[in-house]
Amino acid sequence: MKQVLVFLIISLSIPSFLTQDLNFKGALFALNQTGPLAKKWNYNLFVSTTLDAFSQEVNAVIYPASDLQLYLQPSLIYVHTSNLNFSGSYTYQRNNPLRSNFSNEHRLWQQVIFSLPFTIGKLTNRLRYEERFIQNRITGFYPFSSRLRYQLCYNRPLQGKSLDVNEFYLNMYNECYFSLNGTKNATYSENWTYAGIGYDLGNMGRIELGYLYQIYVRNQAKDLRFLNLIQLMWVTNFKRNN
Amino acid sequence: MKYLLFLLPFISSFSFSQEKRISAKMISSKINSHLLSSYPTVKKFHFYTEIIAQVPYIECEFKYENDHYSLLFLNDSLIEVEVEVPFSEIPEIERLKISNRLNNDFESYKIIECQKVNQFSNVKYEITLQVKRKGKFEYYFNSLGEFIEREEETEIPIQTQF
Structure with a gap:
């Protein structure tokens, strides 16, 4: 009985000794530009940088305040109907871009977006398949891995039934990430939740401020990394002159 | 409107x-x-x-x-x-004229909204179409079913991030 009790006490204590979840706080700045190329075709350029605002030491490892990620995503959008779009992209991502331990990622992706009216807003479903080539700094190679992402998004005007100039709107989403093959820490590897308030500036586009919460499985032991980010984004949309 | x-x-x-x-x-x-x-x-x-x-x-x-x-x-x-009305409720002669015009413009289309503007005087019909591979169009007809004008709706992409 005594042995069982000792075993139970040790077993239950293990997680508190070994769990190495990390919690970062910072900011994400993004630029989101869309414009027409042809009648049914549009381009989008999404650029962002993610900053860890505070240095911290966890289990004798120092995590300095720094730029965590640079993200450059040009994409082509085919507008099949106003409720159904298809897109494809080549995306470049650089993790720890200003530090010596940086790593590059080249990514191709294809996605379908389907939206439907919900109350006075819009509910949007996005499914994206990614082919990822992430740099291994030890071997110098870019092994292939793939990922599936599903995003459920809701946005609605906050003043009236449509968004007009000088009015506020609400935007929120949750996205699940599933690593399919290649090197991975977990199949269900990431989850992002966002809620923000935007403001329509008219010809200057829209400005959006929100809170983004990212959960990421950071190693094979399933330790997690939590990112608490204040997100500031400028959205511009050039329109076709008819 | x-x-x-x-x-x-x-x-x-x-x-x-x-x-x-x-x-x-x-x-x-x-x-x-x-x-x-x-x-x-x-x-x-x-x-x-x-x-x-x-x-x-x-x-x-x-x-x-x-x-x-x-x-x-x-x-x-x-x-x-x-007021929104079913397309089939437009009087037959006017409906035929409208259909002829639409069939003349497009091989295949779907009427997604039909509105009667001003029920009792100066009646007009406002008809919104979804046309395959061409997008959305709004047509305006007078009370006799005669064409007034049409507008093509610009479809903008659905906004997402990352």
Whole structure:
């Protein structure tokens, strides 16, 4: 009985000794530009940088305040109907871009977006398949891995039934990430939740401020990394002159 | 709404419309009495203000006898009534003329909305089409089913991030 009790006490204590979840706080700045190329075709350029605002030491490892990620995503959008779009992209991502331990990622992706009216807003479903080539700094190679992402998004005007100039709107989403093959820490590897308030500036586009919460499985032991980010984004949309 | 569309070209490029939901308490007794006497069974009216070129309009939306209505008021006077009607309810001669025009323009299309503008005088029909590989179009016909104009709707991409 005594042995069982000792075993139970040790077993239950293990997680508190070994769990190495990390919690970062910072900011994400993004630029989101869309414009027409042809009648049914549009381009989008999404650029962002993610900053860890505070240095911290966890289990004798120092995590300095720094730029965590640079993200450059040009994409082509085919507008099949106003409720159904298809897109494809080549995306470049650089993790720890200003530090010596940086790593590059080249990514191709294809996605379908389907939206439907919900109350006075819009509910949007996005499914994206990614082919990822992430740099291994030890071997110098870019092994292939793939990922599936599903995003459920809701946005609605906050003043009236449509968004007009000088009015506020609400935007929120949750996205699940599933690593399919290649090197991975977990199949269900990431989850992002966002809620923000935007403001329509008219010809200057829209400005959006929100809170983004990212959960990421950071190693094979399933330790997690939590990112608490204040997100500031400028959205511009050039329109076709008819 | 159609009345506003006709006004738009005459409005300075610096102006814009703003639409805001407003409480029923802010509606004048003249508008209220018109609504209650004309549509006595309606339980809920939704009101919006729409400002175009500094002029405030009041828009009222509601469902009446299974049809969706949109009324536009200026200075407490009714200036336009829009009601959604099934395409099949347009009188046969006018409907045939409209169909001929649409069939002439497109091989295949789907009518996604049909509205009768001003029920009792100066009637017009506003018809929205979804055309395969071409997008959305709005057609305007007069009470005799004669073509007035058409507008092509620009479809913008669905906004997402990352």
